[in-house]
Amino acid sequence: MSKKKTSVPQPCPCGNLSFETCCKPYLTGEAIAGDALSLMRSRYSAYVTENEDYLRDTWAEENRPSGAIIEKKSPVKWVGLKIIGHQEHEDRATVEFIAQYKQNGRMQKLHEISRFIRKDAQWYYFDGTYF
Numbered sequence: 001m002s003k004k005k006t007s008v009p010q011p012c013p014c015g016n017l018s019f020e021t022c023c024k025p026y027l028t029g030e031a032i033a034g035d036a037l038s039l040m041r042s043r044y045s046a047y048v049t050e051n052e053d054y055l056r057d058t059w060a061e062e063n064r065p066s067g068a069i070i071e072k073k074s075p076v077k078w079v080g081l082k083i084i085g086h087q088e089h090e091d092r093a094t095v096e097f098i099a100q101y102k103q104n105g106r107m108q109k110l111h112e113i114s115r116f117i118r119k120d121a122q123w124y125y126f127d128g129t130y131f
Contacts, residue, residue: 032123044099078099
């Protein structure tokens with residue numbers, strides 16, 4: 001007698017339950033983030049999955065780096081995201097977060113307030129302040 005396998009959803013890197021219904025549609029271009037918080041979460045997932053094209057496409061053109069965004073074969077392993085708070089007003093928004101990562105076996109954290117802008121109904125990362 002064979003047992004049916006039940007598919008367990010893959011958790012989203014950003015911390016939500018399902019990658020399929022959370023950040024994956026943004027990372028694959030099937031959808032665009034409807035708010036700055038969703039964009040920030042999807043950008044974190046892009047760092048985890050090393051999706052540099054998505055990071056470049058969602059970075060405001062006037063501040064977008066010209067070189068590599070993700071260091072290939074980086075010793076950084078992203079391990080968690082905690083949203084501290086977010087505010088949105090018209091075409092501007094901020095998201096404060098702490099992202100934890102391991103580098104060379106040591107736990108580290110990145111504490112940032114990211115600024116976002118909306119142009120033509122699409123949100124973009126503008127810049128951030130680190131703590």
